[in-house]
Amino acid sequence: MINSDIIRGNIDAIILKLLMEKDRYGYELANEIKSRTNDRFQIKEATLYSAVTRLESRELISSYVGEKSHGGQRRYYRITTFGKAYFAELMKDFCELREIMKAILGSDYHE
């Protein structure tokens, strides 16, 4: 399982990416991360939902109450324009970091 510091450093990018695809509710985000990574990227829901709250307070995402398919309500999150711009910045940083690591690690680096 991957180091928790790495997870924490990348959680913003992961949440924003998943919300770029479509609006999602909290547990849906947790499930999506779990299923896409085959449980290799385990993040506590406490950290995930708190990160979502933090992103919302920074206006990178917004939320609304939506209807479930069979009654009830859910709090859905959507990415804002600021969020999209911030995600682009994160991706730029991520690519740069990858190049740096590649240059330093050389043959030990695997894509």
Added chain:
Amino acid sequence: MNKIKKFVSNLLKDYFSEDDKKELIAILTTSLEEKVEDLVEAGTPVDEAIEKSIKEFGSTSDVLDAFSPKDSEYQKKMIRERKHGFLYSILGYFLIIGLALFFNLQFIAFFQHIYWFIVVAIGTLFWPGTMFFRYRIAKK
């Protein structure tokens, strides 16, 4: 579902300001309740779903993980900047008042012995007042 709210409230009891805590508790509780609903819809009994959700949720440090360290750095920077802004506004305020006082007293006969600098002193109070308010918000 009160069990969930109690669990989340207990998790955050010693952290965050009252307003932030209230908001965070509401959001974390909603997310946990949504998980419980999903599990129940998938066939898990309610009590079991609540227990499972609470067990898998994580601890206080997992919550705090989401806010550190980059955010605390950002917050420290913002508090510092607003403190400087507040101090600058106090300096600016006294400079303006000093100038107004000087002109008022220097040409007191011209102004027919009206101490108008008092109006300026009260009127410009909004500046350090606003900056202090912004500083307090950042600190909170």
